[in-house]
Amino acid sequence: MAEELFRMEGICKSFPGVKALDNVALSVNKGEVHGLVGENGAGKSTLMKIMTGVYSADAGAIYIEGERVDIDSVAKAHELGISIIFQEMTLCRHMTVADNIFIGRPAHKGPLIDDRQMHKNAKKILDDLGININTYARVATLSVAQQQMVEIAKAISYNSRILVLDEPSATLTEREIQQLFGIIRNLQKKGVGMVYISHRMEELSQICERASVLRDGQYIGTRNLKDITMNELVNMIVGRPLEDKYPRYERKIGEVALEVNNLKAHNRLPLNVDHFYVRKGEILGIAGLVGAGRTEIMRCVFGADRVESMDVKIDGKPVKIGSVIQAIDHGLSYATEDRKFDGLALGLDVEYNTNMAHLRQLSKFGFVNDKAGARNAERYREKLRTKTPSIRQLTKNLSGGNQQKIVLSKWLCNDAKILIVDEPTRGIDVGAKFEIYQLFNQLSDQGVAIIMISSELPEILGMSDRVLVIHEGGINGELVTKETSQEEILYLAAGYNKMESKATPMIS
Numbered sequence: 001m002a003e004e005l006f007r008m009e010g011i012c013k014s015f016p017g018v019k020a021l022d023n024v025a026l027s028v029n030k031g032e033v034h035g036l037v038g039e040n041g042a043g044k045s046t047l048m049k050i051m052t053g054v055y056s057a058d059a060g061a062i063y064i065e066g067e068r069v070d071i072d073s074v075a076k077a078h079e080l081g082i083s084i085i086f087q088e089m090t091l092c093r094h095m096t097v098a099d100n101i102f103i104g105r106p107a108h109k110g111p112l113i114d115d116r117q118m119h120k121n122a123k124k125i126l127d128d129l130g131i132n133i134n135t136y137a138r139v140a141t142l143s144v145a146q147q148q149m150v151e152i153a154k155a156i157s158y159n160s161r162i163l164v165l166d167e168p169s170a171t172l173t174e175r176e177i178q179q180l181f182g183i184i185r186n187l188q189k190k191g192v193g194m195v196y197i198s199h200r201m202e203e204l205s206q207i208c209e210r211a212s213v214l215r216d217g218q219y220i221g222t223r224n225l226k227d228i229t230m231n232e233l234v235n236m237i238v239g240r241p242l243e244d245k246y247p248r249y250e251r252k253i254g255e256v257a258l259e260v261n262n263l264k265a266h267n268r269l270p271l272n273v274d275h276f277y278v279r280k281g282e283i284l285g286i287a288g289l290v291g292a293g294r295t296e297i298m299r300c301v302f303g304a305d306r307v308e309s310m311d312v313k314i315d316g317k318p319v320k321i322g323s324v325i326q327a328i329d330h331g332l333s334y335a336t337e338d339r340k341f342d343g344l345a346l347g348l349d350v351e352y353n354t355n356m357a358h359l360r361q362l363s364k365f366g367f368v369n370d371k372a373g374a375r376n377a378e379r380y381r382e383k384l385r386t387k388t389p390s391i392r393q394l395t396k397n398l399s400g401g402n403q404q405k406i407v408l409s410k411w412l413c414n415d416a417k418i419l420i421v422d423e424p425t426r427g428i429d430v431g432a433k434f435e436i437y438q439l440f441n442q443l444s445d446q447g448v449a450i451i452m453i454s455s456e457l458p459e460i461l462g463m464s465d466r467v468l469v470i471h472e473g474g475i476n477g478e479l480v481t482k483e484t485s486q487e488e489i490l491y492l493a494a495g496y497n498k499m500e501s502k503a504t505p506m507i508s
């Protein structure tokens, strides 16, 4: 018999203008990984912040092993053995791994801080989790995946019995996700109960037994994943049937819009790209493993990083792109993958963020036309169904996925002729993804050339016309999407060449 670890009942929470949670319930058993799903802004993160003492609920009760508890602070939650790994990373980048794990709680030897002991303790936790990272390494030098592992180690260091993972997989590659699942299964055996939030339905079936669905702050239900199909779960999430994941579409592809030759640069890794192009109305998919240099190459094309050489032609004419300003002047636009770093001004409102990339188009004689700006922000809010009480809301108060929609609208409304989108649907829910794809199709109809970097192969296969596969800073293959497969792309991404891929088996 499954033993209940904790239960939340009748939870309500309002923010100014938003009823984020309305009478929500959740119950998790010992050793269970419980999926928590719902559209962007449904209330998942808010519910978990109440569980972990970040917010206090307006109403409702929480029970641990049948006993009512009052979680009024993060410290109290830690005391009760509840930890969370937030959607946005919270590590201090310039401190060491061990400092981060034991932040605010150094080991003592008498009155003195015992650094050696702290590193030993940190190493023990990492070893127990099967994570191989040097405790003296500075967090800034770690990959995103490693940082995530440190977050988990930090959470576990509080002797947690209850662990919340808020979209832990959004920035991880397939292999890293499997490693994360290994760690989760380990914790499961120790009886830790976990809440796992994700927009990737395939993952839930791999790691969760049950899932609960929230929609618009309401509790919709809890299901055994054995008893429900993926379509049924998606219907619960969006509240209506979704027929197709990708809109069907015939593209009218025109002349070459952008041609890049002889790109050489030496940033984090050497980049070496002989030649590629994208045509008007075409979607060019950019596939490859995380770290292969996909973003770096496109940043060079966008004038954001220095190059040793690069010849660019736009509409057949040679142009110079030495800075982002020049790139924008030539009709390029770049929706970044990292919204926190260079995507958004989180302390400013939705309207400002939507319009900040094209204030010039909204200005007359150097003055910004406020009405046009507001109209534009409203238009994109409707188009992408961004959930916010108003365009005056501060961007930091939006849910993670809705922030991503603002990054997209900021660059989509730039009247670009050539649009680069980097992981455009990361963290975006199943329903809104479809709308973003439709928007790409509309843009393609208007003759916009789109370059789409994506780690989700189904998205590349579902949306692009051609695919470039990037490996170690160069192009390792160009494929016509209709004629290729997930396997072939993966093969090229791993560094094999196409001839071999036909002849030799994957595992010999």
Ligand SMILES: Nc1ncnc2c1ncn2[C@@H]1O[C@H](COP(=O)(O)OP(=O)(O)OP(=O)(O)O)[C@@H](O)[C@H]1O
Binding pocket: 015, 016, 018, 019, 020, 038, 039, 040, 041, 042, 043, 044, 045, 046, 047, 087, 387, 388, 397, 398, 399, 400, 401, 402, 427, 429
């Ligand atoms: N501090 C805050 N101030 C105002 N509104 C907030 C705040 N935090 C959350 N909200 C609002 O509460 C609602 C629920 O947000 P929440 O972050 O819980 O969504 P979510 O389900 O985690 O979405 P996502 O999948 O995009 O991460 C949203 O409408 C959001 O804008």
Ligand SMILES: [Mg+2]
Binding pocket: 044, 045, 046, 087, 166, 399, 400, 401
């Ligand atoms: Mg969230």
